[in-house]
Amino acid sequence: MSSQDDDKLIEGHDYDGIQELNNPLPKWWMITFFLTIIFAIFYYAYYEILSGPSSDQELATKMQKVEAAQEAAKPSLDKIVASINREELRSDAQMMKKAKKIFKRKCAACHGREGQGMIGPNLTDKYWMHSKGDFKGVLEAIREGFPEKGMQAWKEIIDENQQLYLTEFVLGFQGTNPANPKEPQGELIE
Amino acid sequence: MSLQMDELKTQHYDDKTVVHFLWATLFWGVIAFVVGLLAALQLSYWGFNLNLEWLTFGRVRPLHTNAAIFAFAGNAIFAGIYHSTQRLCRVRMFSDALSKIHFWGWQLIIVSAAITLPLGFSQSKEYAELEWPIDIAITLVWVVFAINFFMTLKNRKEKHMYVALWFYIATIITVAVLHIFNSIEIPVGYLNSYPVYAGIQDALVQWWYGHNAVAFFLTTPFLGLMYYYIPKAANRPVYSYKLSIIHFWALIFIYIWAGPHHLLNTALPDWAQTLGVVFSVMLWAPSWGGMINGILTLRGAWDLLRTDPIIKFLITAVTFYGMSTFEGPLLSIKAVSSLGHYTDWIVAHVHGGTLGWNGFLVFGMIYYLVPKLYQTDLYSKKLATLHFWIGLAGILIYYLSMWAAGITQGLMWRAINEAGQLVYPDFVETVTAIVPLYWVRALGGTLYIIGTIIMLYNLRQTVKASKGLREEKVTAPLTERKKNDHEDKGHRKLEGMMVTFSILSFIAIAVGSAIEIIPILTVNDYAKYEKVIEPFSPLEIAGRDIYIREGCYTCHSQMIRKLDFDVLRFGKASTIEESMYDRPFQWGSKRTGPDLARVGKKYPHLWHYKHMENPRSTVAGSIMPNYPWLLDKKTDFYSLRRKIYVLKSLGVPYADEVVKNADKVAEEQAKIIADELRAQGVNDDKLEQKEVVALIAYLQELGQKPLIRNINLEK
Numbered sequence: 001m002s003s004q005d006d007d008k009l010i011e012g013h014d015y016d017g018i019q020e021l022n023n024p025l026p027k028w029w030m031i032t033f034f035l036t037i038i039f040a041i042f043y044y045a046y047y048e049i050l051s052g053p054s055s056d057q058e059l060a061t062k063m064q065k066v067e068a069a070q071e072a073a074k075p076s077l078d079k080i081v082a083s084i085n086r087e088e089l090r091s092d093a094q095m096m097k098k099a100k101k102i103f104k105r106k107c108a109a110c111h112g113r114e115g116q117g118m119i120g121p122n123l124t125d126k127y128w129m130h131s132k133g134d135f136k137g138v139l140e141a142i143r144e145g146f147p148e149k150g151m152q153a154w155k156e157i158i159d160e161n162q163q164l165y166l167t168e169f170v171l172g173f174q175g176t177n178p179a180n181p182k183e184p185q186g187e188l189i190e
Numbered sequence: 191m192s193l194q195m196d197e198l199k200t201q202h203y204d205d206k207t208v209v210h211f212l213w214a215t216l217f218w219g220v221i222a223f224v225v226g227l228l229a230a231l232q233l234s235y236w237g238f239n240l241n242l243e244w245l246t247f248g249r250v251r252p253l254h255t256n257a258a259i260f261a262f263a264g265n266a267i268f269a270g271i272y273h274s275t276q277r278l279c280r281v282r283m284f285s286d287a288l289s290k291i292h293f294w295g296w297q298l299i300i301v302s303a304a305i306t307l308p309l310g311f312s313q314s315k316e317y318a319e320l321e322w323p324i325d326i327a328i329t330l331v332w333v334v335f336a337i338n339f340f341m342t343l344k345n346r347k348e349k350h351m352y353v354a355l356w357f358y359i360a361t362i363i364t365v366a367v368l369h370i371f372n373s374i375e376i377p378v379g380y381l382n383s384y385p386v387y388a389g390i391q392d393a394l395v396q397w398w399y400g401h402n403a404v405a406f407f408l409t410t411p412f413l414g415l416m417y418y419y420i421p422k423a424a425n426r427p428v429y430s431y432k433l434s435i436i437h438f439w440a441l442i443f444i445y446i447w448a449g450p451h452h453l454l455n456t457a458l459p460d461w462a463q464t465l466g467v468v469f470s471v472m473l474w475a476p477s478w479g480g481m482i483n484g485i486l487t488l489r490g491a492w493d494l495l496r497t498d499p500i501i502k503f504l505i506t507a508v509t510f511y512g513m514s515t516f517e518g519p520l521l522s523i524k525a526v527s528s529l530g531h532y533t534d535w536i537v538a539h540v541h542g543g544t545l546g547w548n549g550f551l552v553f554g555m556i557y558y559l560v561p562k563l564y565q566t567d568l569y570s571k572k573l574a575t576l577h578f579w580i581g582l583a584g585i586l587i588y589y590l591s592m593w594a595a596g597i598t599q600g601l602m603w604r605a606i607n608e609a610g611q612l613v614y615p616d617f618v619e620t621v622t623a624i625v626p627l628y629w630v631r632a633l634g635g636t637l638y639i640i641g642t643i644i645m646l647y648n649l650r651q652t653v654k655a656s657k658g659l660r661e662e663k664v665t666a667p668l669t670e671r672k673k674n675d676h677e678d679k680g681h682r683k684l685e686g687m688m689v690t691f692s693i694l695s696f697i698a699i700a701v702g703s704a705i706e707i708i709p710i711l712t713v714n715d716y717a718k719y720e721k722v723i724e725p726f727s728p729l730e731i732a733g734r735d736i737y738i739r740e741g742c743y744t745c746h747s748q749m750i751r752k753l754d755f756d757v758l759r760f761g762k763a764s765t766i767e768e769s770m771y772d773r774p775f776q777w778g779s780k781r782t783g784p785d786l787a788r789v790g791k792k793y794p795h796l797w798h799y800k801h802m803e804n805p806r807s808t809v810a811g812s813i814m815p816n817y818p819w820l821l822d823k824k825t826d827f828y829s830l831r832r833k834i835y836v837l838k839s840l841g842v843p844y845a846d847e848v849v850k851n852a853d854k855v856a857e858e859q860a861k862i863i864a865d866e867l868r869a870q871g872v873n874d875d876k877l878e879q880k881e882v883v884a885l886i887a888y889l890q891e892l893g894q895k896p897l898i899r900n901i902n903l904e905k
Contacts, residue, residue: 010431015352016277018421023430026482033440033475036519040468047464055460055752059763062754069610109808110797119796119870150794156615 075160077143081136089168099169102158107170110151115173117182120151123173129186133174139167202661203276205563207289209659211269212556212563214297216649218261219552220642221304225254227635233782234628236805236815243819244308248741252319253307258544259317259407261300266552267411268296268335271358273559274418275339278355279346280664288338295331299324310739311381314774315396317403318372322383325373332369336362343688350678350685353434357414359688360442360695364406367699371707372399378836379829382735386840387711389769390458393777394710398449398703405445408543409511412551413441413480416508419555420487423500429486435681437479442695444473447702451522454531455751456777457766462706463524469702470522477515484508499574503554506582510546514539528753529604532781534624535596538589545585545638553577553645560649565660569651577641577648584637591630599624604755612758617784622811721767724895725842726888728830729856733888735833736825736881738774740817747778748787748892761788767897771842783814788893795863796870798886820882821874825860827853856884863887 013020046052053061090096104113110120121129130146131137142163145153158166232238232247239246276283283289302324306312312319320328339362343355351359372395375383387395421428428434450458450466485508488494494501517539521530530536561568568574602620605613614620677683684691726734737743748769750760757763764787769775778785793801793808800807803821805814830852838844848855857878863886864878877883 009427013350013431015348015350016274016280016418016422018352018418019427020431020434021427021429022432023486025430025433025436029433029475029478029482032478033472036472036474040472043471044464044468048461055455055463059752059754059757063757066606066610066754066758069608071610073609073611105810109800110794119794119800147792150791150797152792156611 077136077140080164081139084135084164086135086168089165090172092165095162095165096169098162099165102162102166103169106154106158112178112182114176114178115170116178116180117185121185122182123170124176124178124181125184126174126188126190127184127186128189133171133189135167135171138170139163142166142170201282201664203664204272204283204286204289205659205661207283207286207293208269208273208559209563210293211265211272212559214293215262215265215269215552215556216642216646218257218265218300220639220646222254222257222262223635223639223642225250225257227632227639229254230628230632230635232815233813234625234632236813239815241816241818243310243740243817246740246815246817248744249308249310249312251744252312252316252741253304255317256303256307256319257300259403260303263408263412263544263548263552264296264300266548266555267361267407267415268292269559270415270418270555271339271411273563274354274415275342275358278352278418279342279348281342281345281347282664284338284341284345288334292331292335292338295327295334299327299331302327306381310741312738312741313375313383313385314738314741314743314776315372315385315392316400316779318369318396318399321381322373322375322377323381325369325375328369329366329373332362332366336366340688340692350682351688351691352417353428353431353438354414354417356434356438356685356691356695357410357417359692360438360699361406361411361414363692363696364402364410364442364446364699367696367703368399368402368406371703372396376836376840378833382829384773384833384836384840387773387775388840389772389775390766391710392773392775393453393456393769394450394458394462395707396775397452398446398707401449401452402446404543405448408548409445409477410442412511412548415551415555416480416484416504419551419558420484420501420504420508423498423504423554423558424488424491424494426487426489426491429483429489433479433483437476437483439698440476441473441480443698443702444469444476446699447706448473448522450706451527452779453777454522454524454527455753455756456749457752457764457769459710462710465706467522467524470519474516474519477518478512481508481512481515484511499571499578500554500557502575502578503550503557506578507547507550507554510542510550510585514543514547517542528751529600530596531751532747532779533596533600533603534592534627535600536780538592538596541592542585542589545581545588549585549638550581553581553642556645556649560652563659563662564653564656566652566656569648569655573644573648577644580637580644581641584634584639584641586634587637588631588634591627591634595624595627595631598627603759604753606755606758612755615759617759618809618811621782621813625813722843722898723767723770724898725771725837725844726891726895727855727859728834728848728852729825729859729884730888730891731833731837732825732827732830732856733881733884733886734776736820736885737776737888740820742786743776743778745778745780745782745814747781747785749777750785750787756785760785761893764893768893768895771837773837773840783812786889786892790890790892790894794870795867795886795890796872798889799867799872799882802882802885817882820885821880823881824879825856825881825884827856830856859887860884 008021008023010020010022110118111123112118115123117123126133131141143153143155145151147153228238229247229250232250272283272289303320306321306324307319311321313321339358343351375385377383385392417428447469448466450462451470454463454466485505488501488505495505520526521539557568557574599620602614602623607613678686750756750762750764752763797808801809802817804816805812831849834844834849834852838849860878860883863883867877874880
């Protein structure tokens, strides 16, 4: 124990041999404490007494921005469908393989690995519940889903370009005859 | 005074109780750590539940937290308090009988927790999962502890109470208040109950409790231990008496307000969130006051840090305390919380505190105490030093891996591209991205356990070489309390007044509690008349109780925060009304899986059925365990009348017809769902009786209940 400390020992403070020094509160510590208190006062005053935005307002502002960005980036389905060449899609073996993989991961749980239907409808027959079985209809079904029927919208989950190949892949089920097909649903479209 | 008659009598300190608590600490500590490792492995690979419902993450996680907090840290606190209080008061504990009841009562509570939690008896309120009979037992044992402690204080031969005792006083009073108010529940069975608080009230009361369990179970008692064992082990005076006073009062007054920082950006009213933010920020300096006093006590003896493993443990513990109490206020800033909340960053933060601060302080204390109590030397300083380094490596690996995992996932969740869409819309890909880090974390935990085993060996050898426990004599003569030659003033005077000091401590913690909680309890009133939501049907309640039993809340939140990326991913932000009848609330605190607040009707029944049977059949890459027993077990329709009756008595607007026929109403609804599932190909004649159907009924209604106005509550 240095003699310098002995000077600062508080007389009479001895508990089971533990003594206490009389060091002052560290300055930087005091300043930190006061600064946090000042922050607290201003922060509380701004949000709860003055005109600080409520959490609902803050969310609304952010959502406006997000929705504006979505609006601006919205692709026109008609344009896309008009500009594609289905032959070209089909001939890109690599992308079609990827589409098959995506189908297995995301779609097969409901539509079956061979599109035979299970939780969701059969994709191999000529009966369609929502779309007319054309390219645009199936693409739209994939993109927007039918949330009320239990099919989710995939437009944000599956890459934009990849959706086209997936559509082509799904249409490729037409005319195949997998085992255990689900009974037809929807309307017959020849 | 009559005490002078006893002057020549000598007393022994009750060190047997201390040793009992010490061995209990080690015993439960190893179990808590191993169960923690099991939970960690289950997140690395889902199959580590061995397909046993009792070992599934949702039940193992509460077992781990309860064992770590109440069994490991709890017994350690009691050991340290029983040891140091007697010495600081220079008197034996008030009653040997109460000490025994305290010890065995507490172990019994732990055993009952270790049995009921894996069986799925849980209130689902974090760190307060235990069911009502155990809650009552905890209250009784705590009262025994309090009487024993305060009577010892009353008998003390030392006029003034040392700072360690202040912290013990605040601990005992506040834990009692927290436990009692958070546990007010109505039993619906021997091991089942519904809390009186619902939704937002339950959330606020729970996190007032949860946050202050950290404050008054894992912080204040440990600060008390720090104030005794660091000066003792280092043989150095405490750095600053003044700092002790200021930081003690500031800490206990401010801490109690900070609970709402667990609920930032949620449906909790803004003013309560704002209070949570500002008081958490103000908590930074008072917390660091303790750290400064702990570390600077070593001034003039820094070399001990190099040579003495006990000092290594104690000072490193205080350093982790400093880091955690800086990180805490940081995470309480709303913007930082929006990144860290629900992720593994919080898990990192907690374990920095528990493994570093609590664990290392306990290890340091034990290495100090065992040789002292057994009047021998530690068997091997080298092994203790090895334990220190292995343990430290374990903590750092744990901390860093979970930090990386949490921040990575937090950034993936919030990434929005120029088209206003989520960059990682598929939740599961934000999980598979961090699974490798879960393996790294498990490695950290393993190292920590290896260190603990080294300690056990070291202690065993120490005790073996000793002549056994000998209770220390009170060396000072048993005179009445020392008198001062001058009058005490200010705080010094208070230190001689046990009752006044305790009352002031109580007031310090009661102010913040009352100001935050009372207004929220009245929320019920406006919700009742202006916005009322349709309550869950009896079958959905049965499903909800299964959801709680399985601990789904340990991985799934039901609270879409007021954040753009939460709304984009999960739908409209959650409102107060949506959980207004939720007893207990299920907002959750961690998203290992996606939020479920609006999962209702998102998938067909069959999707859920298959998902429960094997989550990977519908979500490739999922780390959720299989729940095959839900497909076999039968739903408890029988207790539904009682349950619905209790809920109605708590204010949920059920028609009398529904209460009377709750089981029949539920069976009818189950039949409809079961028929639909069978039509889609599920092959089970008795499907309507199975738990999976009740759970599906509940899940399909999440976020789907309509608002109804002017409901006639009398009906």
